[in-house]
Amino acid sequence: MNGPNTMYRMRPIIKLTEELELPKCMYRMKNIQQAYLNNRLEHQLSNETRPTSISEQVKKFLKCPLPEMTALENRQEAILAQLADLKNQITALRGQLKQSAAPPAVKETNISRSRTCNILQNGVIHDIVINASPKYPPYSLVALRRLWGDSLKLGVRCHIHSSVLQLPTNLENFLSVISDDCDQERSSLLNITLVWKDVGPDTELVVSPMKHITIKGEVNILRYLSRLGPPRYNYELSNDPAVSSRLDSLLDTCYSLARCRTVKERQSLIHSLNCCLGKSQFMAGGDGISIADIAVWSVFRQIKVEPLQDLSGAMKNWLQHCSQSLKLDS
Structure with a gap:
């Protein structure tokens, strides 16, 4: 005999040709055998899909999104949404107030003027x-x-x-x-x-x-x-930048003139001041004494430009006029 053989084969006693209708009880029990089969099937599938090598595990780990990055992305999207909402509100307010997209330019001179005048106001x-x-x-x-x-x-x-x-x-x-x-x-x-x-x-x-x-x-x-x-009297508040730059240059010339060590250097700087005055009545070219006039007048008195041979005729008249206006004899 090569293997077990059945001696008798029994015929089915009852043949179920139709599906039986189960009774509807208050409590229905789960099919224990079916639950066991389902668990075994899930376990087999998980074993088949589980990576077997370390490299596959690393690749799978890198592909998984980090919770910190997800939270950061969500926060960024929320901030962008708030900014977009704020922009829409500003646009709506601008339309209600009938203002242009470009804000009106504020004159810097007014700002500087208010800051400069604090000592008088306060x-x-x-x-x-x-x-x-x-x-x-x-x-x-x-x-x-x-x-x-x-x-x-x-x-x-x-x-x-x-x-x-x-x-x-x-x-x-x-x-x-x-x-x-x-x-x-x-x-x-x-x-x-x-x-x-x-x-x-x-x-x-x-x-x-x-x-x-x-x-x-x-x-x-x-x-x-x-x-x-x-x-x-603050030349920096002038609306013309060229005037402010010119007065700055005059002040720098006075600074250098007070520190001259040679006669030639002093004559060169005085000649430069003569050219700046030209035929004008004052150094700044206006109709009144400015900071530049005060600086030049003071440095001339310090270096004692006598007998005034280096000064032009217009410069001599200017020096005398400043001394009379400031009520200090030269």
């Missing part, structure tokens, strides 16, 4: 310390005090540093003019303490005594004070 008292050498008196302070007048009262007090033994006699006129009013300091909004100190031609304005920050050069101090003073 009434805040400013105290400034200036160190100057008796050999290079800051005549520009006298000129500013005369020029500003009651529009911005300027008070000046003088002190002598230990590095200066005695003031020269040629400063008597300067001191009498700059401190002629004892009550000026009480009502002034800008108080300057002038310390006579051996600092050479580099007049210093102490901005921060704690940090030892100084502004050197009389023309640079003039730039600083012009921003604090009345707006009409």
Whole structure:
């Protein structure tokens, strides 16, 4: 015999030709055998699709989206949606207000004018310390005090540093003019303490005594004070950039003229100033004294251009006119 053989084959006793209708009970039990078969089938399918090598597992891991990246993308989409909504609201408001797409240009001069005029509007008292050498008196302070007048009262007090033994006699006129009013300091909004100190031609304005920050050069101090003073004397507020640039160049020339070491260099700079004045009445070309006139007038008095052989006829008339206008004899 090669294998098991059935001796008898039984015939089915009952033949089910039709599907039986099961009774509808209140509670119906699950088919235990069918659930077991389904679990085995799912397990076999999972084993077939599971990667067998490490490289396949890495590829599958890289293809899976990270939750952090998904959250970041969702956040970005939400922000973009908010920006789009905000843009639509602004467009709707612009249409209601009947405004153009381009906002109206705001003049920078108005902004600068409001910032510059704070010292006059707020009434805040400013105290400034200036160190100057008796050999290079800051005549520009006298000129500013005369020029500003009651529009911005300027008070000046003088002190002598230990590095200066005695003031020269040629400063008597300067001191009498700059401190002629004892009550000026009480009502002034800008108080300057002038310390006579051996600092050479580099007049210093102490901005921060704690940090030892100084502004050197009389023309640079003039730039600083012009921003604090009345707006009409601040050349930086001019609507014409060419005028502001020209005045800046004149101030730089005065800065170099006060530090000349040779006669030839001084004559060259004075000739440049003669050309700038030309046939005009003032250095800025207007009808009144400007910061440039004050700077040139002060440096001429410091270097003592006498007997004025280097000055043109127009420059001599200009110098005399400035001295008379500022009420300080040359």
